Amino acid sequence: MDDAVAIIVFGFSTAAAQAIISTGIDGSIGILIFRSLREIVLALFIGFLVGLFLSYFSRKAKGEEELL
Numbered sequence: 582m583d584d585a586v587a588i589i590v591f592g593f594s595t596a597a598a599q600a601i602i603s604t605g606i607d608g609s610i611g612i613l614i615f616r617s618l619r620e621i622v623l624a625l626f627i628g629f630l631v632g633l634f635l636s637y638f639s640r641k642a643k644g645e646e647e648l649l
Contacts, residue, residue, distance in 0.1 A: 589621065596620045 596617035 592621045592624065593617045 596619075597613055600613045600616045
């Protein structure tokens with residue numbers, strides 16, 4: 582659980598830094614939060630799709646040797 586919280590905090594801080602660099606310090610805090618949430622949701626969505634892909638193909642494997 583600690584790792585997940587650290588990754589989420591890192592995601593927010595990275596998105597905040599990118600927003601400040603791209604729009605300058607005068608950017609709205611709402612835009613900053615929106616960009617952070619958008620980046621995290623997009624990362625979760627991509628992770629979900631990759632998980633579905635791997636789950637589907639791991640079920641298609643006939644044995645352990647095909648998984649490796």
